[in-house]
Amino acid sequence: MTTNQENVMTTILVPVDGSRQSMNAVEAALDFADYQPFDRLVLLNVQVPIVRGRSFMTDADVLAIYKAEADRAFEDACKTLEARGVRFEALAQPGPVAETIVRVAGEIGADHIYMGTRGYGAAISAMLGSVAGKVVGLSDLPVTLVN
Template identity: 40%
Template sequence: MRNILVPVDGSDSSVRAVKAAIQAMKELGDTKLHIITVHPPIVSGNVKRFFSAEAINDYYQDEGRNALLPAKTVLDEAGISYEDSVQVGPVAPTIAKYAKDHGCDLIIMGTRGLGSVTGMVLGSIATKVLSLVDIPVTLVK
């Protein structure tokens, strides 16, 4: 069984990546789909001083569920089973760690072009993920 990881952030680009993953699953056959969203940790001491760890974790989970919702809607409508997860940490390294820990064979992720040369420059997260993993990464515009 192959494992496909699709990191999502709620953007149109990540929804397109989910649709590409659905197509890849049809072509590859026996696959398991993982969708994750990664929230960067809050590093401000002031926030941690005024809010409990539980309140901060609830915030991460709420934001994560919101980011996962568009992808989950597409997958549910397509009748695709998946495993979803909200992760907290530096985004690209957390994606790479999740892929390694879960034996993912492929990452499919969206990217957005920057500046006036849209489509010519990869997003910084996609670029970092490419440099951190040793499995194929498919970028979806």
């Protein structure tokens, strides 16, 4: 008996912040592709919203800051993916980091999230909270954490 396997599209989300740990997550997603190819790889940079208060910053100033920070965060990941010939998308959004990662994962139909951890250790993570831990708690998707 022969079974017809459906052509399943797999979408991977990798939040990046320019850190070594987020690059390790990009590498882990690429390693995963050796065993289970994916159809779509999306890099996401989340910027903590700038509180302007009584500043003289215009909306254009804020957008320029977000863009500069996102470009810096994407730089190494984009170079690595381009050098390997991997097609990808890069998204940048302001917002609460963990919540934005989970929201975007849902919006793009992600099947898996690969993300770096900061490696602070249990004591500091318990005091500061962990974005990675929050994503694991908020998401119904598999989340692979990479140090």
